[in-house]
Amino acid sequence: MKLSHVKKLKIALGGTARNPEDIEVLHNLRLEFAEIPIANLKNFKKNINEFLKLKEKTGLYYLCHGPREGNPNNISSLKRDYFPHVLEILEIMPTLNMSLLTLHLWMDRRFVKGKVIDFKIELLKKIIGKAGEKRIIICLENLSENWHDLKIAFDNLPLLNLTLDVGHAQLLREENTSLDFIKIYPDRIKHVHLHDNLGGDTPEDDLHLPPGRGIVDFKNIFNTLVKVGYRGTATIELKPFEIKSCLRFVKKLLLD
Numbered sequence: 001m002k003l004s005h006v007k008k009l010k011i012a013l014g015g016t017a018r019n020p021e022d023i024e025v026l027h028n029l030r031l032e033f034a035e036i037p038i039a040n041l042k043n044f045k046k047n048i049n050e051f052l053k054l055k056e057k058t059g060l061y062y063l064c065h066g067p068r069e070g071n072p073n074n075i076s077s078l079k080r081d082y083f084p085h086v087l088e089i090l091e092i093m094p095t096l097n098m099s100l101l102t103l104h105l106w107m108d109r110r111f112v113k114g115k116v117i118d119f120k121i122e123l124l125k126k127i128i129g130k131a132g133e134k135r136i137i138i139c140l141e142n143l144s145e146n147w148h149d150l151k152i153a154f155d156n157l158p159l160l161n162l163t164l165d166v167g168h169a170q171l172l173r174e175e176n177t178s179l180d181f182i183k184i185y186p187d188r189i190k191h192v193h194l195h196d197n198l199g200g201d202t203p204e205d206d207l208h209l210p211p212g213r214g215i216v217d218f219k220n221i222f223n224t225l226v227k228v229g230y231r232g233t234a235t236i237e238l239k240p241f242e243i244k245s246c247l248r249f250v251k252k253l254l255l256d
Helices: 020-028 041-058 075-096 114-133 147-156 178-184 218-227 240-255
Strands: 012-016 033-037 061-065 100-103 137-141 161-165 189-194 233-236
Touching: 012 020, 012 240, 020 033, 020 041, 020 240, 033 233, 041 061, 041 075, 061 075, 075 100, 075 114, 100 114, 100 189, 114 137, 114 147, 137 189, 147 178, 161 178, 178 218, 189 218, 218 240, 233 240
Parallel strands: 012 033, 012 233, 033 061, 061 100, 100 137, 137 161, 161 189, 189 233
Antiparallel strands: none
């Protein structure tokens, strides 16, 4: 009997899971992993055992997304709130065998003061040191920055990596900045976030539409990723029930 050839995806595909119920949905969609945002540690800790049971049941592996930083120019709150929060997340991650943490720390020099950016780099240095003890990869997610904005961080932190958010790369810029990041920092990209939008200059323009519903040139971005040899992970950053509507589109991109 002749077996039909099944083409394997070039990039591991997952989705966002904000609660244990989302894990079941992602599993039913035949995704490979779940990226779990930890914005509220107290609530997350209540669900750890359930997440562990579902990990065993579904075979999905987990990645982690850290908290928002709050006021991006407030050094005091970064010290008092953000940094301790991230350190506690690093302590929890090994329980679920999470090996990658994506962080939000805005470094766009048009909006964030130079002294604050310098402080954030020192903060990342400490976080990377703690993460290294647990063999956790730290990725900085681009928000509205271009590659020039992140150069100082990458130059000073050789173990800092990048979560390339192709939707954010479309915002507050005339052109999507993804291709520049891919061409200049191909070895730093360890994770990708997928969602779409119509461009724009405000936080409200970060629509998180299903890929294919906006203006992001996914085909060109993924062709370029494959050319530089990217074989990592990509999260479809939508609510699980929204993923189904674009899954065929995304898988076709990854197979072409």
